[in-house]
């Protein structure tokens with residue numbers, strides 16, 4: 112069981128400057144804090160945090176960069192299944208550098224890079240003291256933006272491509288919200304394994320630019336949701352097989368249309384609900400094509416594999432190898448200084464942005 116992270120907030124306004132081991136004065140840590148659930152622009156504030164004491168099994172981390180993901184927004188809104196006790200520091204993903212470690216810490220040392228081992232770390236902060244078991248070491252030879260965005264989306268993409276259908280080179284998959292962080296990771300991981308991707312996005316004024324960007328990542332086909340309903344889809348399947356796996360990030364109509372193209376006995380995995388509409392499946396899809404509907408949640412996978420560290424290590428090694436080979440890049444992003452967090456939160460909630468907001472800490 113995880114101990115609570117060392118983010119002490121209550122009653123803190125202007126904590127005194129502390130001294131590092133080298134004796135230099137250190138400003139108090141700051142973080143994006145919310146004291147109640149609600150719209151992020153209304154409830155999130157940049158505040159000084161109390162300097163937490165380093166316990167024997169704790170690690171003092173200087174955060175470097177942390178993305179704003181849809182789940183972070185849902186946590187602040189109070190609509191996510193796992194909520195932190197209030198007041199809380201926002202953010203579930205990011206990368207930091209170890210500054211110092213407690214006397215019982217053996218697996219980490221100053222200078223190491225770490226990412227959260229599970230959700231709820233509160234990564235939108237300049238520094239923090241965390242129990243060792245809440246952190247995972249990552250190699251320092253990968254780009255900082257890749258490390259900052261590694262623990263959620265690429266892992267989700269990797270698992271969904273591995274765990275539901277056994278795909279061989281030449282097989283195809285179809286996914287909606289293909290320009291999302293997960294979608295971009297799916298395109299790249301699939302490409303590296305020789306799997307073809309059919310990528311569905313919403314129509315927009317700058318569609319050709321988005322198509323070009325996704326094709327440059329390795330997408331085989333990029334189509335709009337409207338295209339899914341057109342007879343021209345038959346032409347597409349002259350050059351690649353119908354997909355055995357569909358990845359659903361949206362729900363509603365988009366899902367129903369995508370499902371039409373799934374092979375008989377194929378699997379659709381729902382991992383996001385961006386349209387906030389239920390998954391609608393025609394009865395015929397069950398009776399005449401025996402499609403399988405599954406769900407995936409990375410947080411649950413981590414819990415289920417808590418006693419199997421080799422599974423996590425193997426996935427992380429594979430992803431880091433892809434990053435080193437240039438086959439997996441960080442998602443298209445906008446780097447935002449911490450003090451501009453309001454603009455970043457607003458941008459993260461706008462449609463058609465196609466750019467992950469990453470806070471520089």
Ligand SMILES: NC(=O)c1ccc[n+]([C@@H]2O[C@H](COP(=O)([O-])OP(=O)(O)OC[C@H]3O[C@@H](n4cnc5c(N)ncnc54)[C@H](OP(=O)(O)O)[C@@H]3O)[C@@H](O)[C@H]2O)c1
Nearest residue numbers: 181267288291292293313382383385386407408409462463
């Ligand atoms: N189950 C899991 O373990 C797991 C893990 C990671 C992520 N997720 C979920 O996956 C989803 C994507 O996460 P991310 O970090 O990849 O997101 P992201 O990079 O912020 O991208 C959001 C995506 O959602 C699309 N979108 C937004 N509103 C939409 C709507 N009303 N209808 C259709 N599409 C819409 C956007 O498309 P436009 O460009 O057209 O706006 C974009 O493709 C989120 O729901 C997240 O919670 C789940």
